[in-house]
Amino acid sequence: MASAGRAAASEGTEVLALDCFDAGPAELSRADGVLLGTPARFGYMSGAMKDFLERVYYPCLEARLRLAYGLFVKGDTDTSGAVQSVERIVSGMAWRRVLPVLEVVGETTEADRQAAAELGGAFVAGLESGVL
DSSP states (O other), X not given: OHHHHHHHSOTTOOOOOOOGGGOOHHHHHTOSXXXXXXXXXXXXXXXXXXXXXXXXXXXXXXXXXXXXXXXXXXXXXXXXXXXXXXHHHHHHTTOEXXXXXXXXXXXXXXXXXXXXXXXXXXXXXXXXXXXX
C-alpha cells in the first residue's frame, strides 16, 4: 500500500508510511491528509490504531480540523465494528472522509491488493491536485 502511494506521488510530495506506534501529533501536524489502516479485532479497530487516535486526539483536536482521511480495514469475518469505531473517533475531530472505505473480509486476494493500491493512488493524487 505504501509503495502504491509513493508511486503515485510526484517528486514534490512526501508520502510517509508509518506504524501506528511511530506516528503521533508531530507527524500529523505536517500532514495534508492521512490514510488509516487497521485490522478488525473482536469487532473493533486494532489496539495500535486506538492508541494512535488517543495520542493525537486532544493535541490535534483544533489544529487538524477538516483533515482529509481515508480508511481501509481487513477482517476475517466482519469489518463493520472496526469501521464504526474509527469513524466515531475521527468524526469527533471533524476529519472528513474523502474516499469510500475499503473493507476486505476473508482471505486477501489480488483484487483486494489492487483496490488498496488504487485507494492509495487516488488519495495521493487527490491531495496533490487539491481536489481533496
